[in-house]
Amino acid sequence: YVVASPTEIPSDGMPYNLNVGCFFELVPDLKGAARNTFDYYDVQSGKYRSCTISVYDMSKIDRVAKATRNIMLENLILPADYTPQGYGVGNKFRDKYYDLGYYALSLTDNASLQSEFQSAMDDFVIYKEATDYMWNSLKLEHCSGVSSYIVKADDEGISKADNYGYFDLEWSDDVVIPAFSAHSLM
Structure with a gap:
């Protein structure tokens, strides 16, 4: 299991003072730690009322x-x-990561593929929360709980992805390269 944010978290990061106990329970309460983190930021004001947080069951990533x-x-x-539902704010993060769910579901109108993906x-x-805005400026209309870089189907997009490593x-090997190869873009 992984507790992570698909977006940036304000400079305070995870409020460990609220979460250390969750991590060291006999059965770690990861959802509790994620909830504590969200609640901590959800009561803030202005640009500090910014948080997305998720808990992932990594045994399900292959699906x-x-x-x-x-x-x-x-x-x-x-x-x-x-x-795209971008998650980055400012020049450093603006074009680096987007909502995976909204992106993938937007690529197809095939109900079977959409259902397979959503399932x-x-x-x-297994847990996700998001404030309405990030940094009081970026509306979060779509938040599947997972962010992803989107490799664009052009030379610039492919070379940019290569520059970022x-x-x-493994995701590139398992998902992106087979798709781009099937469409003769690699």
Whole structure:
């Protein structure tokens, strides 16, 4: 299991003073630690009322990879009206990560593939919370609990991904490269 944020967390990070006890229970209370973290930020004001937090069951990640790959094998072209749910704010993070769920589901209108993906995500993300905005400026309309870099189907997108070391990841080997190869983009 992993407790993580798909977005940035304000500079205080996880409030460990509230969570250490959760981590050291006989059966660690990871959902409790995630809930504590969300609650800590949810009562803040202004730009500090910013938090996304999730708990992942890593034994289920392969199903998410398979479902994502199946969607991407069918199609890599996003609809013209698609606006990604970005999670980054500022030049350093703006174009680096997006909501995986919204991205994957936007690639297809195939109900079977959408259902397969959503079922895999529901099993993988066992807890998630998000404030309405990040940094009081970025509306979180779509928050599946998982973020991802989106490799664009053009030379610039592929070279950017290569510069970030994206193609060194197992996810790239299992999901992205097979889809791009199937569409003759690699």
